[in-house]
Amino acid sequence: MELNALKKMNKGISTAKANRLYWLGRYAERVYLALHLLRKHYDLMIDEDSYAYNDFCYKMGVQNRYVSGEQFITSYLYDTDNPDSIINMLEKVKDNAILLREEIMSETLSYIQMSIFFMKAAKVEGRILSELQTITDFMLAFWGSIDERINNSEIRTIIKFGKFVESSDLHLRFGYPLDRIESINVRLFEALDNNTELCDEINLLAYKNNMVADKYNEPRTLYYLNGLFSA
Amino acid sequence: MIRYRYKYKTHITFSENIFSHHFLLRGIPMESESQKIIQSECSVMPGDQKSFGLDTFGNTVVSGYIGEYHNFFEFSSEGIVDVYQNKISEKLNPLFLYSSKLTQSMSNVSEICSTIRFSESQSVHEKIFIISNEISKALAYMPGVTSVHTSADDALKIGKGVCQDFAHVMIAVCRNFGIAARYVNGFMEGEGYTHAWIEYYCKDAWYGFDPTHNRPADPGYIKLAHGRDYEDCALDKGVFKGLTQQKLEVYLKVEQIQQ
Amino acid sequence: MYSSLVKQRDTVNRWMERFGVRFGIYKNGVFNEQIFPFDPIPRIISNSDWKDLEAGLIQRVNALNKFLCDIYNEKKIVKAGIIPEEFIYSSKGYLAQCEGITPPKCIFSHISGIDLVQSKDGTWYVLEDNLRIPSGASYPMIARDITRKVSPGTFKENEIFDNRNYASLIRKAMDYVNVDDGLEVILTPGRYNSAYFEHSYLAEKAGVLLAYADDLIVEDDIVYYKGLFDKKDRVGAIYRRISDDYLDPLAFEPDSLLGVPNLMRAYAKGNVAIMNALGNGAADDKGLYYFVPKMIEFYLGEKAILKNAPTYLPYFENDKKFVLKNLEKLVIKDVAEAGGYGVMFGRDMDAQRLADVKYLIETEPRRWIAQEVIDFVDLEIMEGEEKVYRKSDLRAFVVSEEETHVWKSGLTRYTRNPASFVVNSSQGGGFKDTWIMKK
Incomplete structure (x- = not known):
């Protein structure tokens, strides 16, 4: 194998690329967390509340287009015509990732590719939710590959920015307590490493200002959070 | 030989602000056996950021870029030319x-x-x-x-x-x-x-x-x-971003100067 | 020597899927990404065969580069009466806008894709030169990466030149022509281009940026990469995967959204290297192909090592007579078309069609070339569990920097349709790895 003794690094992040990186992080995290949250609600649906998916849809902020728990699970996982489905989330991850191959590397991209293949096969084979642990494994491998393969810290930062914004967003929506949100914020700010140029300053101040017990679960907090990234 | 003074101005008004505007202009007389340039000046607005070059046919081209938002574009070229025989x-x-x-x-x-x-x-x-x-x-x-x-x-x-x-x-x-x-x-x-x-x-x-x-x-x-x-050899070409209507006004005056 | 690859071809294909080895195709206006079918049986080229090919390819590309430099400047070859000027000026690929421009380091064709076929007696013939944006090298490159993983024994037993250095060859070519040590980028029209996989894979492997038209900007006749927060980095070399017509809306096709406005101004002033150079179409036109052996003699004072397929130019009266008389035996090609389009076999035409084509040749002689049909060797491919024989060709990649190198591999394409002679990927063919043996 030939080792390249390269004279220089060709580094650069255009606005369009920054946006793709950010959304790559968001969608990838959304897939991972949606599966996680789905498992929790599915557990309730077994013997406690067969309509727990109504609550899931409400919190997730997606249209409740389902008639039964069973139909919800199939459609929400596999239906390519359902804009909110996990398979479509994965397609969105891929849409961004495929445009970033040279930054995230083919190996990283391949976990997304494999997730999509797995989902398509799982739909045909009628697999149940627990078997989608493979997707969770692939997503964890995807995040591992990002840390392992991407040398450019700016690139990593923007993906992580997206990841933690999404994480905080979903945790807020699903009513997690303040300390959980704050621990995600710590990771977000760590990832940014004081690189606040990527942040909208006013939204950042407002978001931080809202991190108190009586305000953090206001809808406005989500608004500030979603306005943090500015490239 | 006849001596002429020329004044040429194109003014484009954009109904909305546009940005990322690249232009390529050819509005400067060409020096040749039949035509000598005595005086020539040109300017581009806004910004007056421009560079000069020759295209493959020897035409002078003025090219440039305006990144910021703007709602008009103006090119003016004026000078004095001596015109000799048609050959x-x-x-x-x-x-x-x-x-x-x-x-x-x-x-x-x-x-x-x-x-x-x-x-x-x-x-x-x-x-x-x-x-x-x-x-x-x-x-x-x-x-x-x-x-x-x-x-x-x-x-x-x-x-x-x-x-x-x-x-x-x-x-x-x-x-x-x-x-x-x-x-x-x-x-x-x-x-x-x-x-x-x-x-x-x-x-x-x-x-x-x-x-x-x-x-x-x-x-x-x-x-x-x-x-x-x-x-x-189009005289003015440009591409920009933004949705807008444009209105083009051209002013041109060429007159003989008595010597 | 490759039986283990045949056995493990499903594993190989799974790896290909995993890496998204695909090419895009438009069918009825809808974009689809398809798997590019891979056949596990490699094309094997012996070392002695390769040495001849290599010498011939280097010679040919050197002459073509000299030709391009000449016709955009002094035009000595026209003045010497070797090529009629009409073949230059009325070639669709000739760009008057490039007259007098000498690209950095005087290289026009940095990456040349020379399409060859081997006849049954073992002779190689050049079918066409691709000096604009030859594509396809990434496929054998990634196929090799995968087959080595899947069947290491195969590569231990056989002594085969590694072909995974293609990206570093490209990178060296970019480094060599780079102006003022600027950034190096691959300019792609985007993911809905048939070769998008290749653009992104080469950017990754060569360590250069993948740029879209919007990422680049020309200011004061210098090209910049637009980063975040108004950061601007000078660009020194652009490996563009956008054709000449769409490269600069202010110089060429005015409605192009894929291009970079005023890129031509920066290029004309020598402020950026563009590979391949603009206007190369003047040399890889099928009409010009006829003259390549003469170019080699004219510029290098050597006899051509590689043969052209026997070609007739209806432009010349004698050739026209011959073509009209022997049309049934010949293949007729439209000089302006590429990718397997505009190719017609005389033997497939009925009387009406023959008469129509004869009329076309009489009225537009410059537009056509006629070639003898070469009886080229068929290669074995796997169809299910069966071995069958199919037509194939070889695209050799030649990279020109300080020296000219031939990549020790190539893209072998084959037809899947047994009756077809056209092996282009846009026409539904597959590909093989190409092994160049060390001994």
């Missing part, structure tokens, strides 16, 4: 013998060519007058019917056009008869708009001819740029 001695670039995108010889061009008969003894100059007479019959001057993308063949089909179409048809016919010809952009004496005519090659020199007025391009013509057809 530019030059070695022939064979390129001008071959058809280009807008001067391709299709059925309508072939048809007009078939109506033209030359005799052996006629000089190129005589042939040019014969061709131009024939074009005057085939094409009527009428603005607003054709566009900058109209080819010679299409203009003939429509039977109407402006100076650009007359020039394209003339060039297509000339090249069909083996006479090298090229497209010329420039100013005419008086007040009004920019004009287009042609140059044809005879022996060792180019001669200007104005098919729209069916006469030699002399006197009263100041040449800016030339090429195979309009596309090689």
